[in-house]
Each structure stands twice: as structure tokens, then as C-alpha cells.
Amino acid sequence: MCMGVWLMREPQQDRSRLTRQRLLEATIDCLADQGWAATTVGVVAKRAGVSRGAAQHHFPTREDLITAALEFMFDSRMEAARLEATGLPAGPGRTEAIVTRLVEYYTGTLFKAALQVWTAAASDPALRERVLPLEEKFGRVAHRTAVAMLGVEDGDLIAHRWVQLTLDLARGLGLADVLTDDSKRRAELIKQWAADLDSVLHRRRSGEQEPVALS
Amino acid sequence: MCMGVWLMREPQQDRSRLTRQRLLEATIDCLADQGWAATTVGVVAKRAGVSRGAAQHHFPTREDLITAALEFMFDSRMEAARLEATGLPAGPGRTEAIVTRLVEYYTGTLFKAALQVWTAAASDPALRERVLPLEEKFGRVAHRTAVAMLGVEDGDLIAHRWVQLTLDLARGLGLADVLTDDSKRRAELIKQWAADLDSVLHRRRSGEQEPVALS
Numbered sequence: 084m085c086m087g088v089w090l091m092r093e094p095q096q097d098r099s100r101l102t103r104q105r106l107l108e109a110t111i112d113c114l115a116d117q118g119w120a121a122t123t124v125g126v127v128a129k130r131a132g133v134s135r136g137a138a139q140h141h142f143p144t145r146e147d148l149i150t151a152a153l154e155f156m157f158d159s160r161m162e163a164a165r166l167e168a169t170g171l172p173a174g175p176g177r178t179e180a181i182v183t184r185l186v187e188y189y190t191g192t193l194f195k196a197a198l199q200v201w202t203a204a205a206s207d208p209a210l211r212e213r214v215l216p217l218e219e220k221f222g223r224v225a226h227r228t229a230v231a232m233l234g235v236e237d238g239d240l241i242a243h244r245w246v247q248l249t250l251d252l253a254r255g256l257g258l259a260d261v262l263t264d265d266s267k268r269r270a271e272l273i274k275q276w277a278a279d280l281d282s283v284l285h286r287r288r289s290g291e292q293e294p295v296a297l298s
Numbered sequence: 299m300c301m302g303v304w305l306m307r308e309p310q311q312d313r314s315r316l317t318r319q320r321l322l323e324a325t326i327d328c329l330a331d332q333g334w335a336a337t338t339v340g341v342v343a344k345r346a347g348v349s350r351g352a353a354q355h356h357f358p359t360r361e362d363l364i365t366a367a368l369e370f371m372f373d374s375r376m377e378a379a380r381l382e383a384t385g386l387p388a389g390p391g392r393t394e395a396i397v398t399r400l401v402e403y404y405t406g407t408l409f410k411a412a413l414q415v416w417t418a419a420a421s422d423p424a425l426r427e428r429v430l431p432l433e434e435k436f437g438r439v440a441h442r443t444a445v446a447m448l449g450v451e452d453g454d455l456i457a458h459r460w461v462q463l464t465l466d467l468a469r470g471l472g473l474a475d476v477l478t479d480d481s482k483r484r485a486e487l488i489k490q491w492a493a494d495l496d497s498v499l500h501r502r503r504s505g506e507q508e509p510v511a512l513s
Contacts, residue, residue: 118421120335195420198473202417205410205476206333218477244490248467251487255470258413261420262433272466275459279494 103141105131110152114196119203124148146213149200156193157221161228164188168232178284179277181232182249186273188225189257190266197221198261225250233284242287245280252276318356320346325367329411334418339363361428364415371408372436376443379403383447393499394492396447397464401488403440404472405481412436413476440465448499457502460495467491 109131113122124145128138142148164184171177188194201218204211229250235242256272259265324346328337339360343353357363379399386392403409416433419426444465450457471487474480 116421118418121421198417199420201473201476202413203333205414206331206336211477215477222474241490244487247483248487248491251470251474252463252467253470254473255466255468258416258469258473259437259466261416262426262430268462272459272463275456276463279498283494 099141102131102133102137104155106133106138106141106148107152107155110148111156111192111196114149114152114199115192119199122149122199146210150213150217153193153197153200153217154220156196157217157224160188160193161224164228164232175281178233178281179274181229182253182273182277182280185229185232185249186253186256186269189253190260190269194257195261198258222250233280235284235287239287242284245283249276249280314356317346317348317352319370321348321353321356321363322367322370325363326371326407326411329364329367329414330407334414337364337414361425365428365432368408368412368415368432369435371411372432372439375403375408376439379443379447390496393448393496394489396444397492397495398488400444400447400464401468401471401484404468405475405484409472410476413473437465448495450499450502454502457499460498464491464495 106127109127110122113127113130117126122145124138124142125135127148128135131138138148142151167184168181171180200210200214204214226246229246230243233242233246235246256265256269260269321342324342325337328342328345332341337360339353339357340350342363343350346353353363357366382399383396386395415425415429419429441461444461445458448457448461450461471480471484475484
């Protein structure tokens with residue numbers, strides 16, 4: 084179907100929403116492929132097939148565009164994760180399936196794009212101020228989502244720590260995949276980790292003792 | 299003591315070695331503070347108090363300077379880690395002390411500098427080619443050092459995987475510390491992780507069963 088004809092049939096509001104979404108997706112791809120320095124409003128507009136003027140109407144500055152893109156993509160992924168987890172059957176494979184999916188989020192395009200922004204923000208105080216609320220939100224929502232997916236109880240401090248360890252491990256595995264395809268090594272580690280996490284969660288549910296720090 | 303007088307008493311070769319070392323240390327600090335784009339031979343030379351000509355005599359290109367700096371600092375840190383581990387007493391605190399030290403390497407200036415270079419290399423094929431052999435070496439040597447520090451036996455696949463998980467976790471904790479001081483959360487996670495790692499290593503030594511993946 085011809086894109087022009089299709090767009091003509093869309094009401095104004097839907098066209099605007101579609102343009103916005105195309106810009107946000109192109110921003111993430113551009114950051115991941117070409118890096119922070121190359122990702123300007125002009126470059127992203129071209130990549131999305133949108134005029135520079137239209138792009139600037141939606142996102143006056145590069146920082147507006149980039150933070151909106153990270154937030155939009157993160158929200159979509161977390162929503163998808165929640166939906167997907169409800170469809171996973173209970174049983175021995177469930178923990179491994181969830182860990183695999185969590186790690187996938189940290190090795191995908193969104194993580195690679197976010198890494199470019201975080202790293203640029205480390206030496207750019209104005210960008211850092213823009214990015215900090217996102218970092219806080221991403222950490223909080225990812226943890227809450229993983230807790231819900233794994234069925235961890237609210238007051239279980241040790242199980243909550245294991246969920247945090249899982250997310251920090253996933254972040255580390257994501258970083259190990261930036262320059263090389265680390266998928267073979269990663270798959271072995273995910274299997275081992277999921278088996279250990281699964282037995283910790285089982286022991287927590289049955290009230291058994293877990294090794295804890297002395298102090 | 300006056301630096302000038304001190305330098306005059308040094309033979310030529312030592313002066314040259316000292317200049318080189320000052321440049322390498324300034325490179326790491328500059329990358330961590332000011333980021334990849336700002337870290338040029340000229341900026342580093344100024345920071346190190348060395349003339350631009352002298353800096354270019356040692357390191358003709360920015361890539362030469364940066365890769366030499368990463369390798370020099372990594373080698374120094376690993377050597378320090380090895381020496382330090384031999385001084386740690388055996389007993390319940392040893393594993394935690396080692397994990398704490400390993401994580402410190404991934405939250406320090408060297409990690410923050412390397413992150414700038416890795417992230418730049420993700421969208422710069424020529425830099426990526428320069429950095430890949432370093433990444434391979436750093437991964438291999440860090441693993442070997444951690445295995446030796448923790449006293450893991452050569453053929454013990456599961457204990458080796460736990461060492462890998464420890465290093466990947468440390469990398470993830472390092473990334474969580476780039477924009478904010480994450481030390482409080484990290485200290486709790488390190489305690490939990492060290493307690494679990496310690497009991498796995500004990501069980502491995504005594505030949506008990508460990509949860510392993512089904513396939």
C-alpha cells in the first residue's frame with residue numbers, strides 16, 4: 084500500500100502520533116549504530132523520513148528527543164515483559180525463561196542506545212541532570228517488573244536482593260556484548276544463574292535458611 | 299623537593315619513563331572526567347605538564363596514547379590485586395574481601411575511562427579493531443586473577459562459572475555507579491553475593507551437589 088495514500092486517510096492526530104513514534108524509534112537505532120555525537124535531530128529526522136521542521140516541532144532540542152526516545156522504548160519493553168510473563172507456564176523452565184528475557188533487554192538495541200547517553204552524561208553535567216530521573220525510574224520499574232515476573236514476596240529482603248543481583252548481572256552481561264558477540268558465553272552463564280536463582284527462590288518460599296552476611 | 303632539581307638528577311632513560319607514566323595516568327583521569335571526545339594528545343599533555351611535542355614523541359596518535367594508558371593501568375591494578383590477595387588471611391572474611399576488591403576495580407577511574415573508550419568504539423570500526431585485543435586480554439587476565447585469588451581449582455567448571463558471574467556482576471555494578479554514587483546499595487549486594495559465593499566454593503571443595511541447569 085502506498086504510504087502517501089495511507090497517511091491521507093489518517094486523521095491529523097494519528098499522523099502526528101505516527102511521526103513522533105517514527106522519530107523515537109529512529110533515535111534509538113541511530114544512538115546504537117552511530118553513537119551519541121552523531122545523533123542530532125537532523126540526522127534522526129532524515130533516518131525517520133520526516134522533515135527537519137516537523138521533527139523540531141515535536142522535539143525542540145536534541146536532549147528532548149533523546150530522553151523521550153529512551154523513556155518511550157523503555158515503557159514499551161516493560162509493558163511487553165509484563166504481558167509475556169503472564170503467558171509463561173509455571174514449572175522448572177519458568178525462572179530460566181524470565182532470566183533469559185531480562186538479560187535480552189540488557190543486550191538489545193535499547194541498552195546500547197542508553198549506554199551511549201549514560202556515557203556522554205558522565206562528562207556533561209546538563210545532560211546528566213536530564214538523565215538522572217530516567218535512570219532512577221528505569222531502575223525502580225525494572226526491579227518491580229522482575230519481582231512481579233518472578234513472584235517474589237514483598238517483605239522477602241533476601242529474594243529482593245537476588246532480583247537486584249540478577250539485574251546488575253544482566254547489565255554487566257549487556258556491557259560485555261557491546262563490542263563482540265558474547266552470546267555463547269552468556270547462554271551458559273544464564274543457565275547457571277537461573278538454576279541458582281530458582282533454588283534460592285524455592286528455599287525462600289519453603290522457609291529454609293539462606294547464607295547471609297555475618298554483620 | 300623541587301621537581302626540576304629532582305628531574306635533573308634522573309638519567310635520561312628514567313626521565314623518559316616518568317614522562318610516559320605521567321601521560322598514561324593523565325589520559326585515564328581525562329577520559330573518566332571529560333569523556334572520549336575531549337581526550338586528545340594536546341589536552342592530556344597539558345594535564346600531565348608535558349609539552350605537546352614530547353607527548354607526540356611517545357604517542358604519535360590519540361589511539362596509541364589511549365590504548366597504552368588502558369593497558370598500563372590494567373596491568374598495574376592486576377599486579378596490585380595479586381600482591382594484595384597473598385596478604386589476606388584465610389577465614390570467613392576472605393571471600394568478601396576479595397569480592398569487595400574486585401568490584402572496586404569496576405567502580406574506579408580505570409573502569410570509567412575504559413567505558414568511554416568501549417562506548418566510542420561501538421560506533422567507530424577502526425577504534426574497535428584497536429580495542430578488541432585489549433578487551434580479550436582484560437577479560438582473560440581478570441578471570442585468571444580472580445580464580446587464583448579465590449583458590450578455585452582448574453577443572454571445576456561450576457566454580458569457574460561463579461567466578462565469571464562475579465566479574466559480570468562487578469561490571470554491572472560499575473555501570474550503575476557512572477552517574478550516581480551507588481555505594482550504599484552496592485555494599486549490601488556485595489555482602490549477599492560474597493556469602494553465596496563463599497558457600498558455593500565451600501560446597502564445591504567438599505564435593506556436594508550444586509544446582510545445575512537441566513540441559
